[in-house]
Amino acid sequence: MRRTHPLVTILAMFTMAFLYLPLMAVAVFSVNATKYGLVWRGFTLDWYLKLFHNEVILNAAWNTLVLAVVSTIVSTILGTVLAIGMDRFPWSKRVNTFLDMVLHLPVVIPDIILAAALVVAFGLLRMVSSMFEPGLLNMIIGHITFQIAFVALVVRSRLVSLGQEIEEAARDLFASTGYLLRRVTLPLLLPGIVAGGMLAFTLSLDDFVISFFTAGPESVTLPLYIFAAVRRGVTPQIHALSTLVLLITVILVVGTERFSRRR
């Protein structure tokens, strides 16, 4: 067996440290019993307890959850339908290339551009209805717009790997379109759909930029709250809150990995 050069090992360790030390630091300070400074004063869970008594934070957590759940459900359904439509309809080659580009664009486009575009779009929509005042509805719509592309990409890759022959076999065995979807396509797509949905949920949970540009005074989410709070000074409570958000994200990412690797 070939041994790796020690330098490679050192570099790898350094990279890991670079990635995870700041996160570890946040987690450590969230259980440090001092309010200011970087000195260790003993272990405490006070900051976490205080979190759960802070109305503003609880409200922000609730907003974050509502935003993530609603936008994820809608975008998962729409993204799945989009993926099936793109992959299974006999588009001409040129249309297919175009659709492919349109689908990838929201993924590679900087969030800030999308956010600015949403501001303009909602500005126009406000001339039609006051529903589109900055607030939770706008945020949900904004999140859905970028989530759809991610869901559709994940579901479509699953569709491609499934191939068409199984669906042809089902049609050859007298399955109507409804029966085919219910008994064959959707069950086989499920790992892809769940993985796509979890990815969308994580993205919504962590999103700051889109939320910042579309939020109203009543619809502060955790990322927005943390941002505002940090400007007033970093407190151990923020560390605790960040650690919790980080933990949830990690759990979701691991869950997605697990699920999409099945079969």
Place this chain on the structure above:
Amino acid sequence: MDSESGGGLVLQGMNKHFGRVHAVRDVSLEVPAGEFFTLLGPSGCGKTTLLRIIAGLEMPDEGRVLLGGKDITDLPATRRQVNTVFQSYALFPHLTVFENVAFGLRSRKFPQDEINERVGKRLEMLGLEEMAQRRPDQLSGGQKQRVALARALVNEPEVLLLDEPMSALDAKLRAQVQVELRRLQQKLGRTFILVTHDQDEAMVVSDRIAVMRDGAVIQSGTPEEVYDAPRTRFVAEFLGAANLISGKVVDGGLQTELGFLHLEETPPWSQGTVAIRPEWIRLHESPPAQNGIRGRVREVIFRGTDYDLWMEPGPLRVRSHTYKHFKPGDEIWLELAPDELVVLHEA
């Protein structure tokens, strides 16, 4: 039985293009009910496309498909009494063997009693009872193939389509499955249409073979007809081995580079090719009365029951039984008897 009764299939003037590729060219075929019919050809010859048109998975640009005398060209796959065994089997990976086989009955809302009975019967017929609760990924290649077969046959289709169903099996198993498939077809008395590129397989299982090339059917007939009297160079070479000898027609025969050869029939051309299979060439110690050629053994290949001899002049290929021993350099008389020389119908 004929192609008008149930299970008889007629294709009329089939044409299909994919973009600029002419995948199926003017194909007209009649398959009587109860026949084992094979579409044989190299990959890309349009045989699978033709099968998919019969299944209803592909629409022809031109032409009609008649099943039991009825025009089914415009019926979708879901409404044809035709089922398919796919090349990759296309089993439903999330369903058990039982549910895979039951699929075609459930989608037509058969009562549970009948589903149990019919699925049970097919599983038993194909020796799959023990596997009923397994999933496809727990099966061997041969078992998967039998599940695919059971899944199609449980619907009692008027025509069963088989798209290279043995390409995923190893050689030994394939030979065994070919014989089983032939027996099954004879027992059921249903129309089977097989697509394959394997000429041995086609000859083992078929009542009739249609040889395809570039989207067109070049020749059809019983395996013996196609093997014994290939009409073109392509058919002669695709089905088994053939020595091709070109020459000019002169009085009563053919003047070739091997010498003058008597022929039984007069060729329709003045310059062209005749074919003779390696096992049809007779070997003699002394010159035969007609069509004798003095040959020298260049190479000897042992094949178990036969030797393949590559001869000079030539390269002529001769198949000889093992009880005659030859070694390179031996000289021998070859008889290319007139009744063994097949005149190819293309110059």
